[in-house]
Structures are given as structure tokens and as C-alpha cells.
Amino acid sequence: MxxxxxxxxxxxxxxxxxxxxxxxxxxxxxxxxxxVLYASVVSQPPIVELINNSPANSVYVNEVAFYITSHGGIVVNQNDSNVTPDVILTFPKGFYSNLTSLGGKGLVYMTVQISSNTKAQDLVDNALYNVLYNVSLSRISELINDSHTNVSPVNIREPLEVVYTYITPTHHITTQxxxxxxxxxxxxxxxxxxxxxxxxxxxxxxxxxxxxxxxxxxxxxxxxxxxxxxxxxxxxxxxxxxxxxxxxxxxxxxxxxxxxxxxxxxxxxxxxxxxxxxxxxxxxxxxxxxxxxxxxxxxxxxxxxxxxxxxxxxxxxxxxxxxxxxxxxxxxxxxxxxxxxxxxxxxxxxxxxxxxxxxxxxxxxxxxxxxxxxxxxxxxxxxxxxxxxxxx
Structure with a gap:
């Protein structure tokens, strides 16, 4: 042998x-x-172009920009002609007044480049949801103050809370x-x-x-x-x-x-x-x-x-x-x-x-x-x- x-x-x-x-x-x-995979992620971070058509929109444009950059994205403007953005987000005139009014609805325009970094659109969607969440809390607080009631805006905005418990197939308690x-x-x-x-x-x-x-x-x-x-x-x-x-x-x-x-x-x-x-x-x-x-x-x-x-x-x-x-x-x-x-x-x-x-x-x-x-x-x-x- x-x-x-x-x-x-x-x-x-x-x-x-x-x-x-x-x-x-x-x-x-x-x-x-x-x-190569690591380099593709590091060298090609999601790029978002923000277009602001009114100075009044700046507070929300800056909020969106901060969210994107703090989560690994890059924010550019129209003057960066050498950069091809994955997503273009446009804030039109009247966006601020519509969003801050109790019954108004803000409107934004999103342009997505096909075959681009898919994370860019996710970043923009999450950033806009963050704005939506904060604005809705602000509107609820305003309504609470007008009605002179003592309730939590968060509880009205999120009336359901889920408590997770994980079990094994043998029905033993385990963790996430x-x-x-x-x-x-x-x-x-x-x-x-x-x-x-x-x-x-x-x-x-x-x-x-x-x-x-x-x-x-x-x-x-x-x-x-x-x-x-x-x-x-x-x-x-x-x-x-x-x-x-x-x-x-x-x-x-x-x-x-x-x-x-x-x-x-x-x-x-x-x-x-x-x-x-x-x-x-x-x-x-x-x-x-x-x-x-x-x-x-x-x-x-x-x-x-x-x-x-x-x-x-x-x-x-x-x-x-x-x-x-x-x-x-x-x-x-x-x-x-x-x-x-x-x-x-x-x-x-x-x-x-x-x-x-x-x-x-x-x-x-x-x-x-x-x-x-x-x-x-x-x-x-x-x-x-x-x-x-x-x-x-």
C-alpha cells in the first residue's frame, strides 16, 4: 500500500x-x-445628484444629503459634469411650502439610471422616508397642540409594536x-x-x-x-x-x-x-x-x-x-x-x-x-x- x-x-x-x-x-x-468585488464596491459607491429649485427647500435637501453621505453614498450637484449619478433627485419650487403646510403634499422627482448602482435608489428611498417620518410627527404634534390633548405623537404615528420571540424547531426559546x-x-x-x-x-x-x-x-x-x-x-x-x-x-x-x-x-x-x-x-x-x-x-x-x-x-x-x-x-x-x-x-x-x-x-x-x-x-x-x- x-x-x-x-x-x-x-x-x-x-x-x-x-x-x-x-x-x-x-x-x-x-x-x-x-x-475585484471589494474594489467594485469601494470604488463605485452610490452617487446621487440633488437638484434644488428653491432656496426654501434647503433644510430638507440638506437632511436628505446628510442621510445619503452618512450611509456611504456620495452627493453631487449639477455643476459636477464629470460625474454620472446613479439617481437624480429634484426638489421643485413649492416643495417646502407644500410639505410644511398641514394639508399639503410635497412632490419630488426621481430619475434613475438603468444598470446603475441599485443601492443608490435604496438610499434615496430611505432618506425620503426619514423626511416623511419627521414631517408626519411634526404634523401630528401640531394637531395635538390644537386639540389640547396629551398623547404621544410617536404612538399615533406608530400605533402597533411587535415583540419578537424566536424559537427552535424543538420549541426552545432562542435569539435573533x-x-x-x-x-x-x-x-x-x-x-x-x-x-x-x-x-x-x-x-x-x-x-x-x-x-x-x-x-x-x-x-x-x-x-x-x-x-x-x-x-x-x-x-x-x-x-x-x-x-x-x-x-x-x-x-x-x-x-x-x-x-x-x-x-x-x-x-x-x-x-x-x-x-x-x-x-x-x-x-x-x-x-x-x-x-x-x-x-x-x-x-x-x-x-x-x-x-x-x-x-x-x-x-x-x-x-x-x-x-x-x-x-x-x-x-x-x-x-x-x-x-x-x-x-x-x-x-x-x-x-x-x-x-x-x-x-x-x-x-x-x-x-x-x-x-x-x-x-x-x-x-x-x-x-x-x-x-x-x-x-x-
Whole structure:
């Protein structure tokens, strides 16, 4: 076994292009993509042009401008000819008098440039709502003073208050942070399974490559068992698959660290949650390799069949990813519960059940996946037929 593993490693080291593409490029490409996305946000903040057709409007124009700039936007005027605004907001004459009169209605004109920064329109809408809110409180206060009643303007403006309580699927009280952690887990599941697909290429190429190099005959003629042959290919393929996807895993952790800024709440990302992600990722790679191997032995190692294998495994992963995003796995009943038969669904369930506060179920589905992967590998070693593989 050690001799075969050493041989596999030597074959990998001889292929310099494979090493560069597998181990080096992800550490440059993925950070480059992240840098471009970050630069696109930083270098292209939402730009709003404010046009004021009456000096009397200045108090509200300044209020809108302050809101936009304090929330990351840039405010320009008509004299900035070198800047193309995402949104143009025009305050016409009479806006101030209409807005300050008890029965009046202020009118503004908003011009939105198509394919522009969508955050600009959201900023303007929120800024105008802020003005609307303050003006409505002012009008309510005026009416209260005229009627000589003692009530709160805020209570009249907002007569309904909602008190939120969050519970787990087991009906235990939890926090909003836990609810946001569930959403984070769904997003992680969405990107986790497809990121493990490089191992499909490594496991299929590891076997069919021996056939193409005409070394499979001599290798199989040596005193090695089918299990040793399969395990050696599996170890090397998993190693390369893990390394090629390491950038994705790092990206997931970076995303998790900054999730509190994205969701606007404080997320307590425990070490156990991080360990669970790593374990699920490793099991994902193992299951991907096991499924790819059994399909390769069933369909054969032609180029067309390898494409079919890649399509099938990727489809399983995408089904699990989207079901984790859109389905509450803690509440599925028959016949929808049959989705657990689909590969990778168990790993989606493991991740979600953990954040649901059900560690026992999470461990159960992890164990089921591990056992299923081992059984598939054992079955592959039993049905492995060197002569049949050579003829395909």
C-alpha cells in the first residue's frame, strides 16, 4: 500500500501543471476575485445628484444629503459634469411650502439610471422616508397642540409594536442571532457542496489516466488488491481535491467572520461550528470521491461517461444546496422526507440541525454519510474488474 501511494505521489509531482493548477492558482484566483468585488464596491459607491429649485427647500435637501453621505453614498450637484449619478433627485419650487403646510403634499422627482448602482435608489428611498417620518410627527404634534390633548405623537404615528420571540424547531426559546446563524448556514450549504466537485476530476483521471498512459495493465499485474488500488487513488484524489478547494473553504470562513456586518447583528461563531464545517467539507469530498468512483466503474472511463458522472454528482450537490436554502429540513414529512435518499442531503441536514440546536441529529446524519461513503468504497473494490475497465 505504501509503495502504491508513493508511486501515486511521484506521478503527481511529475505533473507540474497539475500542481500549479491545483495548489497555487486557487490562492491567487480566489483572492483576486474577492479583491475585484471589494474594489467594485469601494470604488463605485452610490452617487446621487440633488437638484434644488428653491432656496426654501434647503433644510430638507440638506437632511436628505446628510442621510445619503452618512450611509456611504456620495452627493453631487449639477455643476459636477464629470460625474454620472446613479439617481437624480429634484426638489421643485413649492416643495417646502407644500410639505410644511398641514394639508399639503410635497412632490419630488426621481430619475434613475438603468444598470446603475441599485443601492443608490435604496438610499434615496430611505432618506425620503426619514423626511416623511419627521414631517408626519411634526404634523401630528401640531394637531395635538390644537386639540389640547396629551398623547404621544410617536404612538399615533406608530400605533402597533411587535415583540419578537424566536424559537427552535424543538420549541426552545432562542435569539435573533441564532436565526441569522441559520441563514448563514443555508448560504454556506449553498456554496459548500459545489466547491468539492474538483475531486470528481481527480478520481476519474487518476484511473482513466493510467489507462491512457498504458500503465494500467502493468499496475494491475502487480501483486496489489483492488482495495489497495482504489484506496491509493482515493487518498491522492482527496488530497488534491481538498487542496484545490482550500481557497473556497477559507472564503467560507472569511464570509462567516464578516457575516455580522452583512446581517447587521452579532453572530457568535463558535469553534464547534467551525469544526463542523470542516468535518462536513471533508465528508463531502469523501462522498464525492466514493460516488464518482462507483459511477466510473459502472459506466466506464470514456470521456463521454466522465462528463455524465460529473453532471450527476454536481446535480446531487446542487439539489442538496438549494434544498438547504429553501426547505426547512426540520419539518419535512413523508413523502418530502424521501429527499434524504439523495446524496449530500444528509450533510445539509447535519449543518442545519446543528444550528437548529439538535446536535444529536447532526451527528447522526454525519455518521450516516460516513458509513455510506465507506460502503460505496467497499462495493467499488468488490465490483472492480480490471479487464472490463481496460476494454471500456
Amino acid at each position: 505504501l509503495t502504491l501511494l508513493r508511486k501515486e505521489w511521484l506521478d503527481v509531482k511529475r505533473d507540474k501543471k497539475l500542481l500549479v493548477g491545483t495548489l497555487v492558482l486557487p490562492f491567487f484566483i480566489l483572492p483576486l476575485i474577492g479583491f 442571532a441564532r436565526d441569522q446563524l441559520v441563514e448563514l448556514a443555508r448560504i454556506i450549504a449553498l456554496v459548500l457542496f459545489p466547491s468539492a466537485t474538483p475531486v470528481i476530476f481527480f478520481i476519474t483521471d487518476g484511473i482513466t489516466g493510467e489507462k491512457e498512459r498504458r500503465t494500467l495493465e502493468s499496475l494491475l499485474a502487480s501483486p496489489i488488491s483492488p482495495m489497495e488500488f482504489i484506496v491509493s487513488k482515493l487518498f491522492i484524489s482527496m488530497f488534491l481535491g481538498l487542496m484545490s478547494s482550500l481557497g473556497d473553504l477559507i472564503g467560507i470562513f472569511v464570509f462567516s467572520l464578516f457575516a455580522s456586518f452583512i446581517f447587521g447583528v452579532s453572530l457568535a461563531l463558535s469553534s464547534s461550528f467551525a469544526i463542523l464545517i470542516v468535518v462536513i467539507y471533508i465528508e463531502t469530498v469523501l462522498l464525492t470521491a466514493a460516488i464518482s468512483l462507483i459511477l466510473l466503474l459502472i459506466f466506464g472511463g470514456s470521456t463521454r461517461n466522465i462528463q455524465i458522472i460529473n453532471f450527476l454528482v454536481l446535480s446531487f450537490g446542487m439539489v442538496a444546496s438549494f434544498s438547504a436554502l429553501f426547505i426547512n429540513l426540520a419539518q419535512v414529512t413523508f413523502p418530502l422526507s424521501l429527499i434524504y435518499i439523495i446524496p449530500y442531503e444528509q450533510l445539509s441536514a447535519s449543518l442545519l440541525f446543528y444550528v437548529f440546536g439538535l446536535p444529536g441529529e447532526s451527528i447522526f446524519y454525519l455518521s450516516v454519510t460516513l458509513i455510506a461513503s465507506i460502503l460505496l468504497l467497499f462495493l467499488s473494490s468488490r465490483i472492480f474488474n480490471p479487464e472490463r475497465l481496460l476494454l471500456k
